[in-house]
C-alpha cells in the first residue's frame with residue numbers, strides 16, 4: 001500500500017510544489033482544484049471548493065482505508081478589500097474554500113486514515129495578524145488556524161497529527177498577480193527580511209514534507225517567512 005498525498009490547489013504555486021515534492025518521494029498524489037495538477041499520474045478531481053454543493057464523497061473513489069495519508073489544505077484565493085466594505089459573497093466564498101471545504105474533507109477522510117497520517121493547513125502571516133485591505137482573506141486565514149487547533153483537540157488518536165504552516169511572501173502566481181496589480185509593492189516586500197528575496201514554492205513544499213513526518217509538532221502554528229523584520 002503506497003502513501004498518499006491529498007492536496008487542494010495542486011494546480012499551481014505552493015500546492016503544485018507540494019505535489020511534486022511528495023511524488024518525488026514516491027507518494028501517490030490526489031489533487032482537488034478546478035485546473036489539473038500536472039504531476040504525472042496524479043489523480044485529479046475537478047472541484048470548485050467555493051461551491052457549497054460540491055460532494056466530498058467523491059474522495060471515497062480514490063482513497064484506500066488504512067493507508068498513510070497526508071492532507072494539505074492549501075487552496076485559496078485573495079483580494080484587496082476593506083473590512084468596512086466587505087462583499088459578503090467574497091467573504092463567503094473564501095470561507096467556503098479555505099475553511100468549510102477543509103472541514104468537509106477532513107470529516108470524510110480522517111476516519112479512513114492509517115497510522116502516521118497528517119492534516120496540514122497552509123495559513124498566512126495574516127492568520128494571526130491583519131494588514132489594511134486584507135479583510136476577507138485575513139478573516140478566512142484566521143479561521144484556518146482555528147480549525148487546525150480544534151482538529152488537534154478533537155483528534156482522538158495519537159497516530160495522526162496536524163499543524164498550520166504560515167508562509168511569508170512566496171514566488172507564486174498569487175503573489176505575482178498582487179504585485180502586477182500594484183496591490184503589493186515588489187520592492188517593499190524585498191525589504192521585509194534580511195534575505196531580500198522571495199521564498200520559493202519548493203522551500204515551503206520541503207517544510208510541508210518534513211511536517212508530515214514530524215508528529216511532535218501536533219497543534220503547532222509554524223512561521224515560514226525568512227525572518228520577517230519587526231516594525
Ligand SMILES: NC(=O)c1ccc[n+]([C@@H]2O[C@H](COP(=O)([O-])OP(=O)(O)OC[C@H]3O[C@@H](n4cnc5c(N)ncnc54)[C@H](OP(=O)(O)O)[C@@H]3O)[C@@H](O)[C@H]2O)c1
Nearest residue numbers: 009011012013014033034035049050075076169170172174
Ligand atoms: N504566495 C504567497 O506569498 C503566499 C503567502 C502566504 C500564504 N499563501 C498561501 O499558500 C496557498 C497557495 O497559494 P499560492 O500562492 O500557491 O497561490 P496560487 O498559485 O494562486 O494557487 C492557488 C491554488 O488554489 C486553488 N484554488 C483557489 N480557489 C479554488 C477553488 N475555489 N476551488 C478549488 N481550488 C481553488 C487554485 O486552483 P484552481 O485555480 O486550478 O482551482 C490553485 O491551485 C494559499 O493558501 C495561500 O493563501 C501564499
